[in-house]
Amino acid sequence: MLDTSFPEILRRLREERNLTQADLAGNSISRALVSLYESGRRTPTYETLAYLAERLQVTVDIFFGSHNDVFCQAKIPEKIVCFSPSMRRGFLTLFHQRML
Secondary structure (H helix, E strand, O other): OOOOOHHHHHHHHHHHOOOOHHHHHOOOOOHHHHHHHHHOOOOOOHHHHHHHHHHHOOOHHHHHOOOOOHHHOOOHHHHHOOOOHHHHHHHHHHHHHHHO
16 A cells, blocks of 8 residues: 555545545535545645544554555655655654654
């Protein structure tokens, strides 16, 4: 699953749970914003990733391609350069927490 993009992962998780975009958005973000994330036209902040993970009942690392061993995958450094600054900070924070 490492080569699957964030928009694909987000959509798949939402659909597996039989949620609409509005259901996933809840009261904190708009349905339109979920649509933009799923189409790859917007990149969520780390805070929004955490919110989406909570709504989907998963951990944030699943969005990076693997929920089992994301930090041991060789392609992760290549993916980090594509993250927005906020996502990069969030990822590095999560990485450091997992390493402790």
